[in-house]
Amino acid sequence: MLGAGLKASIFRTPFRLTNSNRSADFVELLPYQRALRDFLKTADPAVWDWFARERRSAKHADNVRFELLKSTYRLERETQPGLYDAAEEVAAAFQITAPLTIYQAQSPEGHNASLAYVSGEVHLVLHGPICERLTPLETRGLVGHELGHYCLWSGWNGELLATADMLLAYLNDPHVHPAHLASHRLFQLYNEIYCDRCALLATGDVNTVVAMLVKVTSGVGDVSAEAYLRQAEEIFARADASTEGLTHPEAFIRARAVHLWAEQGVACNETIARMIEGRPGIDALDLLEQTRVARCTRQIFDLLLRHPWFRTELVLAHAQLFFPDYEPTRKPIDEGQLAREIRVEPDSLRDYYCFILLDLLSADRDQDEPAVAAVLLVAERIGVKSRFIELSRQELKLRKTQLERVDRLKEQIVSDADRAAVEAP
Numbered sequence: 001m002l003g004a005g006l007k008a009s010i011f012r013t014p015f016r017l018t019n020s021n022r023s024a025d026f027v028e029l030l031p032y033q034r035a036l037r038d039f040l041k042t043a044d045p046a047v048w049d050w051f052a053r054e055r056r057s058a059k060h061a062d063n064v065r066f067e068l069l070k071s072t073y074r075l076e077r078e079t080q081p082g083l084y085d086a087a088e089e090v091a092a093a094f095q096i097t098a099p100l101t102i103y104q105a106q107s108p109e110g111h112n113a114s115l116a117y118v119s120g121e122v123h124l125v126l127h128g129p130i131c132e133r134l135t136p137l138e139t140r141g142l143v144g145h146e147l148g149h150y151c152l153w154s155g156w157n158g159e160l161l162a163t164a165d166m167l168l169a170y171l172n173d174p175h176v177h178p179a180h181l182a183s184h185r186l187f188q189l190y191n192e193i194y195c196d197r198c199a200l201l202a203t204g205d206v207n208t209v210v211a212m213l214v215k216v217t218s219g220v221g222d223v224s225a226e227a228y229l230r231q232a233e234e235i236f237a238r239a240d241a242s243t244e245g246l247t248h249p250e251a252f253i254r255a256r257a258v259h260l261w262a263e264q265g266v267a268c269n270e271t272i273a274r275m276i277e278g279r280p281g282i283d284a285l286d287l288l289e290q291t292r293v294a295r296c297t298r299q300i301f302d303l304l305l306r307h308p309w310f311r312t313e314l315v316l317a318h319a320q321l322f323f324p325d326y327e328p329t330r331k332p333i334d335e336g337q338l339a340r341e342i343r344v345e346p347d348s349l350r351d352y353y354c355f356i357l358l359d360l361l362s363a364d365r366d367q368d369e370p371a372v373a374a375v376l377l378v379a380e381r382i383g384v385k386s387r388f389i390e391l392s393r394q395e396l397k398l399r400k401t402q403l404e405r406v407d408r409l410k411e412q413i414v415s416d417a418d419r420a421a422v423e424a425p
Contacts (some may be wrong), residue, residue, distance in 0.1 A: 014032075028154070030269060035288055039288060040162075052157075061121075068106065071105065071107065074104060083131065086136065086140055090202045096147060100124050101299075102126065103123065103125045105127045111133050113126050113130060122147065125147055133215055143162075144201060148199070180282070189243060192248050192249060208228060209258050210228055213254050225255075228255055243275060249276060296342065297322060300378065308421045310370075312366070355386045369406060
């Protein structure tokens with residue numbers, strides 16, 4: 001059953017269903033879903049406003065209905081009363097009042113279900129003889145998962161649907177940026193984690209949801225959820241695994257995620273983020289990670305350019321290639337937090353920060369020993385000094401003895417340069 005205190009922790013965020021559905025308290029969005037939605041709203045407000053305003057058209061709804069007529073067999077309540085009763089019971093629990101229709105796909109793809117989204121209508125599609133494979137309670141979990149997708153698109157004033165449509169529009173651009181691809185992937189993965197939580201609410205039992213997930217993804221007919229959860233824990237005992245899935249996380253990640261949520265509520269979100277996001281390298285950053293790395297880069301500029309003697313026209317011009325509005329700031333910088341973030345970065349990003357330092361050092365060829373000392377001091381404080389020294393000898397051909405002497409005296413050299421700048425007429 002649900003872990004102790006779970007209901008108190010999950011029924012918090014107001015969940016607004018549109019299209020004549022009642023409002024309800026429902027499952028909280030995961031932090032990534034909220035953050036990506038908020039980023040898109042502020043990063044490109046004009047485009048966001050268009051997608052938020054331009055709901056999927058009546059023509060789109062007609063196309064979905066027509067495609068369902070062509071590709072499925074529509075199940076009637078008279079022939080499947082038990083299935084309809086179970087699905088409508090879950091819908092009522094989720095406070096969904098939209099009319100519900102169930103279909104059987106004519107071209108089965110494994111054992112699964114999907115949602116064909118139309119605003120104000122629930123169209124649930126079964127793939128393969130899934131109801132023969134699942135117990136009645138597992139079927140409730142499957143229905144709960146798919147209705148979770150409906151809740152995502154219909155709730156929060158349609159903002160999650162606008163997020164999905166906006167990301168899809170970016171992907172359709174032939175010049176799409178890798179960060180948009182990464183964001184779209186993570187958004188889909190988190191949506192599945194969210195909907196697995198809806199499956200748990202529909203059943204009230206972790207083992208039922210885990211068994212349903214394993215049956216759907218593996219085709220196995222007889223599943224021990226307890227054994228599979230132990231198997232998942234074995235994986236994480238050996239390595240800090242993260243998903244490689246494109247649209248759905250692997251079953252062992254989903255099983256562990258729903259189990260953690262049942263036990264811990266939203267306190268598990270940080271652990272789940274590590275399973276879903278991992279630590280992407282510089283070539284795989286999504287929009288949110290790209291923004292974070294840009295913030296760290298700007299803080300590195302600030303740490304060096306707060307020295308007036310380092311802030312030459314050439315160095316400032318170089319910084320403005322990254323941030324056109326860049327101006328040195330006197331605001332304090334949390335060097336400890338910056339170091340903690342960089343310390344856990346993958347090697348490709350740590351190298352990136354080293355090259356940022358190298359670029360600042362070489363942007364003005366007239367810079368002398370104090371500049372080397374200042375860069376070494378920052379490299380040490382953010383935790384990349386040894387790698388920076390290695391790269392600086394390769395890229396700038398700095399002598400080992402020169403670097404060692406400046407490194408040993410760097411704090412005094414920087415202090416003397418600062419004092420000289422203050423005393424200069």
